[in-house]
Amino acid sequence: MIGASLSRWTMSYFAAALLFLVAAEALMTLGYGFPRVGLQAPETLILVHLVAIGWLSLLMCGALFQFVPVLVAQPLHNDVLPLPALVSLVVGLAALILGFLQLAGHVSPAPPFFGLAAALLGLGFALVLWNLARTIWAAQTRPLPSLFVIVGLASVAATAILGIIFALVVGGLAAYDPFVALTATGLPLHMIAGLGGWLTFAAMGVSYRLLAMFMLAPDLERRSTKTALYLGSAALAVAVVGGVLAILLRGNLALVLSAAGSLGLVALALYGADVIHLYRRRKRAHIELNGRMAAFALASLAASVVLICVLLALGRLADHVGAVVFLFAFGWLSGLGLAQLYKIVAFLTWLECYGPVLGKVRTPRVQDLVVEPRATKWFWLYFLSVWAGTAALIVDYLPAFQACAAALLIATAGIVAHLVRTRRLVDVETALRLPLGVRRPRLLFSLSHQT
Template sequence: MYGASMSRWTMTYFSASIAFLLSGLVSIGSGYGTLSAVDAPDNLAIIHLIVIGWLGLLFCGALLQFVPVLSATHLRLPWLAAPALLALCLGLGLLTMGFLALGGRLPIDATIMSVGGMLLGIGFLCIMAMLATTIVAQRAFGISGFLVLVGLCALGVTIVLGNMFASLLAGVLDIPLLATHLAELAPYHAGLGILGWMTVTAIGVSYRLFAMFMLAPERTGARNPIAIAVPCALAALFSAIGLRFLDAAWAQTVTIVAVILLALIVGLYGQDVWRMFKARRRKTLELNSWTGLAALGFLALAAMLLVGAVSFSTNMALATAAFYLLIMGWLTGLGLGQLYKIIPFLTWLETYGPVMGRREVPRVQDLVDERHARPWFGTFYVSVLVGAAAILFGSDPLFRAATWIQCAAVAALALEYLRARRLSYAPLHVRLPPGAVRPHTICVTTQTKE
């Protein structure tokens, strides 16, 4: 059935995620936060707004759609999708307000941070339950499903650490040993979320996406060395967290090993994508494939900076620039690029599915116009490079200028997504044939089987 693999709430997750991204970029451009103190409350509020609000919701929405495809089965526990979204949005709002209260910007009790953290934990646990039960329902799954499962394990540890940190900062928990090591453990919390969950998951899902969009053979199965390297790298990160309480020198050594393994994973992944690129049957690639390849370049650059950062631990600018490139260049670039294909495809499936084979309908590619979007993707990527340079040189004005350019590019791309959703580029004579379903902007109107 045409609607069998459509998630009812994916578009809603996407819409909320873009709104959070734009609000985070506007906040940075307007003067909130500073490069001189990354762990300041204002910075933490904006970081969580973008990482959880934008990337977290983006990943959740995308996985609700693609995990059933990866597993060749229907989504388990689909009724959890809406409560999860509500809990995530409300939890993020309370967490952000708590950070602002810590910074003296809001006259409220900072203990709402712990409530926000619990709500975020509940929301993500709902997502984890849906995805994990869907994947393990199949006795055998390929590299993509395996990496998604491993990423969910990292997400679980990230949730636990985040809730502990929120409760400590809010004064709800009083654990002197943990409070003493809070500053040392914070990078591991960020690393497990951005690298352990998001990057590992993005690699897993993009194996299928690159193969599908480039019409290339997909490398699957347990023989892929990434299937061994990823668990080893995460095990090293988990070990380093424990060693922080026992021996800082050993913890640093294990951290370096973990980062080197992660860099190796990036190299193996890049090699696999290059093989798919050379073996592709689609010689003229669409825009979303080119943007995905560009995002991979940012991942490689970030990995090199991260290796340098852990090797020379006194240089915080390197680590900050590396995580910035991971968040904005790799994950955001990949996300924006794939949305440019996913939204038109889901819109096409929803709108024209009921009349396929009975009426003339446009192609998926007819729902977009790459001439409008291509300059904005280029502008976005250039502005990310400028932002990373601003971090390395410690220039707040340059960083804010780059952020405003990113904001303009994201807003322009969001308009392109909206145009695709509203069928603005579809040829007029086949735009809405009799029997087709006009889509709503932020949710799926068709009653689908999940």
């Protein structure tokens, strides 16, 4: 990435995302939302959207603004749009939370918060899609990982459209019969498009490139990678498009979701095989902390798949869907996000600070910006808390789950502290920290466009 542009606002996305993650974990620690109340209770919906939009979506947007240009060897279409997109998404999420509080009777029903949320979140995601789509469209080549990102972007469009429909109906701003029907039974489609399409598919595409780059492994263009792309895309199309048609035409939604699930499971299995291939073909003998913790995230993904299959066989999936979603969201998506964030923040900070003076003065290595042994314990605590929390949900023991949520909060705070130390160059040897021509980076945004 030497010579590549740095996204000015990527760090702002990361900071906002981490604040929302901490907020969600704090609420879970206090017993707010599921499992104390039902999955569709307003309190649970606040938690879900804090994690899905506030944490995971902002994290993914920030990462894509930086790495889509790397994937397609094309500068970001517009480096100004990420800021209004971030503001729209954050304010839109705040309006959505106020709307759910209206449903719970904690806020006056007069302000149309759901309508405001629909407008602002729609605008924010539209700006993200426009910027990234124009970047990809202008590229001369589109490597295989970028195709996963394209499917992810299509999925976030579907997720946003369904979410806007739900908000308008629940807020009393729309009574169109097809919209009402989708709102009544379309929640699984919204979740599949969001967690499965937008977040997982985009994460797959970015992780193919990042794992290869950070472990010095060859880029994947294997038949299994292409098959994972095709089967995963087919699964999402069957689930979302087929699911919408099944609802509107009063067809068999369960059959549609079963077919999509079968395709999706094969695609995830192929992705797992590809990642194992990357680990085996790496040239870097010592796997750094982000790579080791990514393996735990992948193990959580595999455990989620196994748990779904076991619960389906027992006919108990509906009883424990909350445990599955928790493991998937916090073990797989959040675990992978935090693991890669640990390396990404160090890598981008190094590029911003030392890239311009590389070869002119003595500079530290990327590894010198972090102290892995100190951070390792927080990642161990994080994943152990997720796995224990999943078990607590399965046995329906609320005090144990709250204790696990508290441990999650502590672990996340520890990881965040290390990210701040990295950004402020605290752990860099004093003699190498600020050589001539190097400025200490800003915490929330990049001052440098070119490295």
